[in-house]
Structure formats: C-alpha cells, structure tokens
Amino acid sequence: MKKKKFLIKVLRIIGDIVFVNLSFLLSFYLRFQNFPRHNLSEYFRLIPFISILTIVILHFYDLYSNQLKKNMLDIFYSFIPASFIVVILSVSLSYFFQTYAVPHSVFIITVLVMIPLMILWRYISILLEKKISKPQTIVIIGEGKEVVTMLENIKTGTNGGYNLVGTIIRKKLDTEQLKEFNFNIKTGFTNLISEIKKLSPDMVFVSGKINEKYKKEIFHESIIENWKISLLPGIYEIILAGSEMEQIGELPIYEIRKLNENGYCYIKRLFDIITASIGLIISLPLTIPVALVIKLESRGPIIFTQDRIGKNGNVFSLYKFRTMIKNAEKRTGPVLSDKNDSRVTKAGKILRKTRIDEIPQLYNVLKGDMSLIGPRPERPHFVDKYEEEIDNYKYRHQIMCGITGLAQVYGYYSSDPEEKLRLDLLYANKHNLFLDLKILLHTIKVVFMEHKSS
Numbered sequence: 482m483k484k485k486k487f488l489i490k491v492l493r494i495i496g497d498i499v500f501v502n503l504s505f506l507l508s509f510y511l512r513f514q515n516f517p518r519h520n521l522s523e524y525f526r527l528i529p530f531i532s533i534l535t536i537v538i539l540h541f542y543d544l545y546s547n548q549l550k551k552n553m554l555d556i557f558y559s560f561i562p563a564s565f566i567v568v569i570l571s572v573s574l575s576y577f578f579q580t581y582a583v584p585h586s587v588f589i590i591t592v593l594v595m596i597p598l599m600i601l602w603r604y605i606s607i608l609l610e611k612k613i614s615k616p617q618t619i620v621i622i623g624e625g626k627e628v629v630t631m632l633e634n635i636k637t638g639t640n641g642g643y644n645l646v647g648t649i650i651r652k653k654l655d656t657e658q659l660k661e662f663n664f665n666i667k668t669g670f671t672n673l674i675s676e677i678k679k680l681s682p683d684m685v686f687v688s689g690k691i692n693e694k695y696k697k698e699i700f701h702e703s704i705i706e707n708w709k710i711s712l713l714p715g716i717y718e719i720i721l722a723g724s725e726m727e728q729i730g731e732l733p734i735y736e737i738r739k740l741n742e743n744g745y746c747y748i749k750r751l752f753d754i755i756t757a758s759i760g761l762i763i764s765l766p767l768t769i770p771v772a773l774v775i776k777l778e779s780r781g782p783i784i785f786t787q788d789r790i791g792k793n794g795n796v797f798s799l800y801k802f803r804t805m806i807k808n809a810e811k812r813t814g815p816v817l818s819d820k821n822d823s824r825v826t827k828a829g830k831i832l833r834k835t836r837i838d839e840i841p842q843l844y845n846v847l848k849g850d851m852s853l854i855g856p857r858p859e860r861p862h863f864v865d866k867y868e869e870e871i872d873n874y875k876y877r878h879q880i881m882c883g884i885t886g887l888a889q890v891y892g893y894y895s896s897d898p899e900e901k902l903r904l905d906l907l908y909a910n911k912h913n914l915f916l917d918l919k920i921l922l923h924t925i926k927v928v929f930m931e932h933k934s935s
Contacts, residue, residue, distance in 0.1 A: 496602050548610060549641050618643075622687050624650055719910055754847065780807050781806070800841035887905065
C-alpha cells in the first residue's frame with residue numbers, strides 16, 4: 482500500500498510539472514499564433530525554477546496528501562488560487578532574471594489555460610488512484626453528537642478513501658440524523674473488542690469523549706490486530722500533541738507545553754505588521770469605490786464597529802465595512818447572521834462573499850488588537866453563551882484572535898462552535914510561520930467556496 486501511495490505521489494508531481502509548463506507553451510501559441518523563438522529559449526531556462534515553485538505551492542495547498550480522503554470540490558477549488566500564484570511568481574522570476582520570457586500579454590491566458598488543465602489532470606490521477614487502491618475499511622466508536630459529526634464528515638468530506646463497515650455507540654442516540662446513514666449500528670460497549678474484531682477493520686475512528694478505559698482497550702488491541710487508530714481529539718489530546726520529549730536520568734518525560742507557548746509570538750507580530758501594512762496599501766484603490774457604494778445604497782456609517790473579545794478576555798472594537806442596514810439588531814438584539822439574512826444589503830452580500838468587508842480589520846492588526854491568523858473574535862454575548870454550553874471554550878482566549886484561522890479554512894460556515902473550537906485550540910498549540918502562510922493561502926481558496934465563505 483505504501484509503495485502504491487509513493488508511486489501515485491511521484492506520478493502526480495511529474496504530471497503537475499508537465500501540465501504547468503504545457504500551460505505556458507499553449508499560452509504562447511494562443512497569444513502569438515506560433516512559438517516565438519526568443520521567448521521559448523528564455524522560458525526553457527526558467528523551467529527548473531517554475532517546476533520547483535509549482536511543487537512548493539501545490540504542497541501548501543495539500544495537493545500531495547491522500548486525495549481520496551479529501552472532498553473533490555475542495556481539491557478542485559485549490560487549483561484556482563494555486564494557478565494564479567504559480568503564474569504570478571513565474572512572471573516575477575522572468576523579470577528578476579531579466580529574461581522577459583513570459584510577457585504580460587500571456588499572463589491571463591496562462592491562468593485560464595492552467596486551471597482547467599490542472600483540474601483535469603488531478604481528476605484523472607484520482608480515478609487512477611481509485612483504480613489501484615483499496616478503500617480502508619473503518620469502524621466508528623463513540624458517543625453523543627461526535628458520532629454524527631464523524632459520520633457526516635466521512636460522508637461529505639472524503640472522496641472514496643474510506644469504506645464504513647459499522648458504528649458502535651455507547652447508548653442509543655435519539656436523533657433523526659442517524660436515519661440517513663444506512664449501515665450497521667450497534668449499541669453498547671459490552672464485549673467492545675470482540676464486536677470490533679467481527680467487523681475486520683483496517684482503521685478504528687475513536688471519539689475523544691468516550692471513557693479512558695475503552696480508549697486504552699482499543700489502543701492496546703490495535704497493536705496486536707494492526708489496526709490504525711484515528712482519534713477525534715479533546716483538549717487533553719490537543720495539548721498532549723504539543724508536548725516535547727525530555728529525559729531525566731533514564732526516564733523519558735513528556736514536557737507539556739501551554740497553549741501559545743512556543744516562542745513564535747515575536748516573529749508573528751513582525752509578520753502581522755509587515756503583511757497588514759502591505760495589505761492596507763494594496764487595498765487603497767478599493768476603499769473609495771467600496772465606501773461610495775455603501776453610502777449610496779443605505780443610510781449609516783461606512784465603517785461598522787462592534788465589541789469583540791480578544792486575547793485574555795480583553796474587549797476591543799473591531800472594524801469592518803458595513804454590510805447590513807443601519808441599526809440591524811435594534812429589534813432582535815444580538816443574533817448570528819445566516820446565509821439568507823434579510824438585514825444584509827445587496828452590496829453587503831458581495832463584500833461578504835469576497836471578504837472585502839474584512840479589509841478594515843488590517844487596522845486592528847496594526848493596533849495590536851488582533852493578528853492576521855488566529856481564532857475569530859466573538860462578541861461578548863456569544864462568548865458568555867458558549868462558555869456556559871461548551872467545555873474548555875475559555876481556552877481559545879489564550880491566543881491572539883485573528884482575521885482568519887484554521888476553523889475558517891478547514892471548517893465550514895455552518896460548523897458548530899464546538900467543532901470550530903477544536904480547530905482553534907489545535908492552531909493555538911501548533912502555530913508557526915509555515916502554518917500561518919498555509920492558512921493565508923487557503924483563505925484565498927475559501928473566497929471561491931460558497932459553503933465556506935458565505
């Protein structure tokens with residue numbers, strides 16, 4: 482199995498290099514109706530650099546991880562920003578080396594050619610992977626709504642990488658959602674290991690909320706039976722995952738690191754200041770027309786301010802371009818906005834969909850109220866509500882909040898606060914420059930995805 486995965490990955494890398502460079506060559510032909518000798522000879526000098534850039538950018542977009550365990554749409558949407566970035570960097574390289582191999586006139590043509598070509602190639606490679614790979618048979622062990630969450634994500638968030646053969650739940654779930662999942666469901670953890678063995682799984686998905694006793698039974702048996710274990714982590718597992726191995730004498734020790742304690746905060750602040758400053762300068766041509774449209778469509782201020790909860794529970798004023806009618810919550814009080822919210826103006830729908838309404842938050846970043854990357858800051862009303870309803874919600878305030886984060890790029894707009902919390906805490910424990918760059922790149926993709934960006 483590992484050999485097949487390695488061969489598929491190598492094939493994808495070779496194919497990506499071929500089709501990216503083929504896109505440039507086709508664009509030359511479409512632009513000039515032939516292959517201009519000077520441009521081609523200079524372009525061939527750039528092929529090694531363009532090829533390396535392609536691999537790096539596609540790696541940032543998770544396009545070399547197991548594609549069968551990903552949503553097909555998520556894979557395809559990744560190629561929209563990835564193609565833009567590859568072409569922009571390639572043109573920049575051309576001018577940096579003063580070869581001028583890629584003239585501006587072929588820029589848009591190359592992007593338009595590259596996106597469908599790369600998507601087609603990835604689709605073919607996925608079909609090939611399905612042909613030579615056997616889906617992993619899986620069993621889900623859990624309780625509560627986490628079982629439903631795992632079932633929904635396996636059903637909608639994967640691409641044929643799993644074959645679900647059964648679910649064992651601690652007690653009967655009184656929920657209509659289970660009726661749509663047509664497979665073997667057993668209730669009760671009596672003889673749990675024997676029941677799992679009957680299903681002969683390759684992998685066991687374990688809910689983080691089940692009793693520690695049952696987790697240990699499954700983990701110990703997995704060593705003998707050669708099962709892979711996938712654990713949906715709780716706060717304990719998330720913090721444990723960030724621990725470092727130390728040694729005292731002959732004793733191996735796990736040193737548990739606190740959330741947001743990895744020495745990255747100074748680099749992160751510098752990164753925020755530089756990126757936010759550049760972002761504000763680049764977005765200046767947008768701000769005047771956006772301000773005019775907001776003012777002309779409805780009465781009220783151009784910039785909307787709202788109290789949010791930041792790091793350590795501090796309250797600050799968050800800035801956004803106004804996307805709703807004036808005094809939108811005068812009658813209702815604090816309520817969450819939904820996809821078809823009648824309070825949102827016509828211009829507001831566009832601003833929200835394209836994330837242009839978030840631009841003023843770059844000023845919040847410069848002020849130090851928030852970061853570019855981090856948990857989205859919530860309003861005091863909802864923070865109080867979630868802290869009552871969700872265990873460990875308060876821990877998300879151990880780290881600086883942000884404009885975008887793991888929950889925004891890997892979760893869905895409709896994800897419940899508990900699922901977003903898990904992603905926020907994972908970020909708090911693992912954040913670094915590489916992860917921040919990756920989240921920024923994925924945020925560009927999310928703009929195109931309605932179920933994530935609406």
